[in-house]
Amino acid sequence: MIRLVRAEVRKVRSTRLWIGLGLGGLGLTGLATLLLLSLANTDQGRLSGLHPVATAEDLRRLVFDAAGVLAFVLVLATTMATSEFRYGTAVGTYLATPSRMRVITAKALSAAPIGFVYGAVAGLVVVLLAVGWLAVKGEPVPFGSPAMTGVAQVGLQGAYGAVLAVCFGALVRSQLVAILGLLGWLFLIEPLATAVQPALTRWTPFAGVNGAFNSTTDPGVVLLGHLGALALAAAYVALLWAAAVWAERRRDA
Amino acid sequence: MSDARAAAAAIEVRRLSKRFGAVNAVDRLSFDVPIGSVTGFLGPNGAGKTTTLRMVLGLAIPSSGEARVLGEPYRALERPLSRVGAALETTGFHPGRSARAHLEIACLEGGLDRARADAVLSLTGMGEFADMRVRGFSLGMKQRLAFATALLGEPTVLVLDEPANGLDPAGVAWLRGFLRRFAEGGGAVLVSSHLLSEVAEIADRVVVIDRGTLVADDTVDRLVGAGGETVVVRSPDQDRLRSAVETAGGVVLGRPDGALGVKQLSIERVGEVAGAQGLVLHELRRETASLEDAFLALTGTPPPPGGVVPGAPPIRPDVHDEASP
Numbered sequence: 001m002i003r004l005v006r007a008e009v010r011k012v013r014s015t016r017l018w019i020g021l022g023l024g025g026l027g028l029t030g031l032a033t034l035l036l037l038s039l040a041n042t043d044q045g046r047l048s049g050l051h052p053v054a055t056a057e058d059l060r061r062l063v064f065d066a067a068g069v070l071a072f073v074l075v076l077a078t079t080m081a082t083s084e085f086r087y088g089t090a091v092g093t094y095l096a097t098p099s100r101m102r103v104i105t106a107k108a109l110s111a112a113p114i115g116f117v118y119g120a121v122a123g124l125v126v127v128l129l130a131v132g133w134l135a136v137k138g139e140p141v142p143f144g145s146p147a148m149t150g151v152a153q154v155g156l157q158g159a160y161g162a163v164l165a166v167c168f169g170a171l172v173r174s175q176l177v178a179i180l181g182l183l184g185w186l187f188l189i190e191p192l193a194t195a196v197q198p199a200l201t202r203w204t205p206f207a208g209v210n211g212a213f214n215s216t217t218d219p220g221v222v223l224l225g226h227l228g229a230l231a232l233a234a235a236y237v238a239l240l241w242a243a244a245v246w247a248e249r250r251r252d253a
Numbered sequence: 254m255s256d257a258r259a260a261a262a263a264i265e266v267r268r269l270s271k272r273f274g275a276v277n278a279v280d281r282l283s284f285d286v287p288i289g290s291v292t293g294f295l296g297p298n299g300a301g302k303t304t305t306l307r308m309v310l311g312l313a314i315p316s317s318g319e320a321r322v323l324g325e326p327y328r329a330l331e332r333p334l335s336r337v338g339a340a341l342e343t344t345g346f347h348p349g350r351s352a353r354a355h356l357e358i359a360c361l362e363g364g365l366d367r368a369r370a371d372a373v374l375s376l377t378g379m380g381e382f383a384d385m386r387v388r389g390f391s392l393g394m395k396q397r398l399a400f401a402t403a404l405l406g407e408p409t410v411l412v413l414d415e416p417a418n419g420l421d422p423a424g425v426a427w428l429r430g431f432l433r434r435f436a437e438g439g440g441a442v443l444v445s446s447h448l449l450s451e452v453a454e455i456a457d458r459v460v461v462i463d464r465g466t467l468v469a470d471d472t473v474d475r476l477v478g479a480g481g482e483t484v485v486v487r488s489p490d491q492d493r494l495r496s497a498v499e500t501a502g503g504v505v506l507g508r509p510d511g512a513l514g515v516k517q518l519s520i521e522r523v524g525e526v527a528g529a530q531g532l533v534l535h536e537l538r539r540e541t542a543s544l545e546d547a548f549l550a551l552t553g554t555p556p557p558p559g560g561v562v563p564g565a566p567p568i569r570p571d572v573h574d575e576a577s578p
Binding site: 003004006007010011014015016017083087088089090091092093094095096097098099250251252253 | 307310311312313314327328329330333334337339341345346347348349350351354355357358359361362363364402
């Protein structure tokens with residue numbers, strides 16, 4: 001399995017998509033960080049629930065809110081599966097490893113660290129920008145372990161999103177449908193559904209699972225606890241993984 | 254199946270069928286590919302060749318029947334790249350990946366030494382293009398890369414789908430020699446092709462299918478020999494010649510070039526008959542049936558478009574294809 005995971009990582013590294021998506025994600029993260037920092041001390045920001053970064057916990061929250069790399073992780077991880085069918089490389093993959101279960105498991109296992117690195121690097125960028133911003137302003141820098149916890153949380157969120165996306169991509173196969181489906185869910189369907197029915201939020205694959213990494217800023221929403229949200233995340237991953245393996249075993253390559 | 258038969262057949266196909274909705278793409282197909290031989294796999298477009306190869310390789314699921322490679326279903330093989338090398342028309346390459354990256358990934362997936370990547374790049378004449386991205390490759394270069402991938406694990410069985418497509422004449426000649434040596438070294442090759450002249454030159458056996466069903470499974474010699482020998486004869490007085498030959502027991506067939514094709518008489522007898530009548534001959538030669546004739550007779554269809562008829566020059570590759578293996 002280790003060599004299959006290495007092969008999947010090599011597949012990602014051998015094209016330039018990961019660089020483009022990484023730069024895009026970090027760029028968005030930088031913009032979001034500077035925007036949140038600049039708005040935090042304004043009346044408009046306060047009305048929007050933004051807090052100035054005065055404590056280490058504030059910095060952790062900023063990391064989680066500003067690290068806008070999840071959508072890019074979802075796109076990259078989806079293509080790890082769907083590009084095999086788009087370009088016909090699935091034929092070579094299955095000739096080398098006929099077990100569909102092993103291939104999809106290897107893709108999921110390789111997507112996790114890739115997603116983690118994306119998330120963690122984005123989190124570090126937020127910390128660095130915030131520290132620099134506060135230093136320039138002459139304000140105290142509340143750097144501490146909560147900030148690093150935030151970085152790890154964003155990394156874990158990236159890992160979870162990547163595993164979910166690669167399994168969804170293997171299930172759907174169509175690159176366009178898979179990417180639009182995931183981004184549509186993340187930015188449209190889930191927010192709309194939870195706005196209409198907030199009680200649903202705790203069970204959703206993105207906002208709900210955030211309970212495992214962070215707490216919501218919306219006082220009207222009660223998420224599952226850390227363990228409950230982790231179990232929910234594991235259930236979503238297991239469900240999509242099983243569905244992808246089941247479908248691939250019954251389909252022609 | 255007896256052990257002896259299993260040992261002799263590298264690939265066994267038994268009553269293999271594949272349905273797509275109401276269409277029977279492959280219908281109860283059975284044949285063997287013996288070890289130490291090159292088996293040509295022929296059929297018109299849409300005959301089910303690629304579908305059959307994909308089922309043999311575990312890429313498509315049969316509706317019924319089974320295919321075994323080295324005694325096992327492909328999906329059950331341990332480290333399959335070390336036992337079976339395959340290059341299919343449907344094999345794809347990521348356009349943004351270099352040839353070397355493609356091969357190194359296959360090495361990782363197949364549990365092979367990464368040095369094999371450079372070895373097969375060199376073997377197939379792709380060494381100088383190793384770090385070029387596939388999006389810049391011609392069809393011929395992609396064929397070489399697919400073939401290089403098939404050879405990565407030093408397999409004992411090769412399954413190739415139209416391997417000469419897009420290769421330049423030197424490449425085709427190299428491929429022909431390589432496959433012959435591979436089979437003589439104890440390997441087994443199943444090669445589908447539209448290039449009937451190529452198949453005739455390299456294959457020991459030919460499996461011909463049409464509309465998913467088997468129409469012939471025999472040695473090339475027997476298949477071509479079944480078409481018999483024709484004596485081609487031409488005279489300024491064709492009517493008298495025809496009459497004399499028919500009187501002597503020959504069956505005369507008209508030919509598009511105006512000569513007469515004579516069956517059931519030897520070339521010597523045709524010459525004697527013409528001499529006895531005092532007929533001047535402008536042409537007298539023996540013509541044996543070609544694999545193309547046999548293919549036409551078996552399938553009732555001409556070779557598919559893009560196929561090369563015997564004697565015609567092979568297709569030249571398009572741009573970039575300058576390496577010669």
